Amino acid sequence: MRIVSAALALVLAASLPTLAADVSKAPPQGAYKAVSSLVKLPDFLPGMGQLFVDPATLPAGPFLAYDHDGRLVSTIYMLPIKELNPDRRFDALAAPGGNVDHVDVYYNAGHPGVEEPHVHVVLWHVPVSDQARVAK
Template identity: 80%
Template sequence: MKRVSAVLAALLALSLPAMAHEIPAEVAKSPPAGAFKAVSGLVKLPDFLPGMGQLFVDPASLPAGPFLAYDHDGALVSTIYMLPIKDLNPDKRFDDLAAPGGNVDHVDVYYNAGHPGVEEPHAHVVLWHVSKADEKRVAE
């Protein structure tokens, strides 16, 4: 229960500062500016992942991210963090995680057993920049 409370506290810390601004132009459309690279070009994954979208990450920020997720039209829909389960303990902190996508409408957290690029079990922390109804933009 303490682990869940710590994750929820981290989510609030992530989402509250992000609510103060709109989506910055440098990340609003795919591909984002800067050091972000298409995840499909870094590891063996499809270019578009149903439920997540097209992902971009700065390789230097792995494994946690942030990963920027875009819909089929290249519009940013979410920022995703992939936090290793082994690091969700009292000895490890994830401070000052950025929300480069701006406003956060809602947050989802779920377990993932691992996949190419982030092989170890981890928690997906998804900062949605679109409404719950607009999540369908990345459903397929």
Template identity: 75%
Template sequence: MKKLVLAVALTVGSSLCAMAANEVAKAPPAAPYEQVSKLVKLPDFLPGMGKLFVDPTTLPAGPFLAYDHDGDIVSTIYMLPIEDLNPDKRFDDLASPGGNVDHVDVYYNAGHPGVEEPHLHVVLWHVSVADEAQVAK
């Protein structure tokens, strides 16, 4: 019986993740997400990242949803302030609203409009390394 309950829970959980990913699969995602370039002075499309959307109430960390030129989701990005990376602060249960994660990149950023303080970009790629080229230019 426990195995059946676990199997049902896993199936339902996987289905919910798939439904959530489907809701943001194409740009623009539904509210509360807003296009970042309409919130701060940034271009509509950032080479290497794509077209970004965020729920403004989650700033500065995000998640930011990144889309390619065709409006397909390519990654979910978190921007974690360096000053918050200490023993007193935790970032628990970070979601991947874009669905399955193929690989993860983590890199430093000195700051930019919208997230001015130094921070880490944690990029959850929903596409393969080869397909990252979709947002290269």
């Protein structure tokens, strides 16, 4: 239930306009760094794309995900399972890429950069049919 509540909060937050710098093309402006430059991960992760994050926002993010052509496809939040409880809220999570077409939520046991178990909340800026741009 908490995961669903967090996902719904993200969808609502994603509908709010953002005043951030243009992040539609990689590399994004501002404090964003390639995740592969921060932790031992490849430059491009199949199913996710090339990820960028502002290190100050770790572990939750937002992580900006780009396809092979450098076009933004999704914004990803990685919410630690241990922090999804009645005492912790993730409010006003932004969608720096703008409009959200759909949202995926799934469990991840951990990986370099976010080692503890967490939930990926993926705000897709492209239709399901365009997700193939990051499949390989």
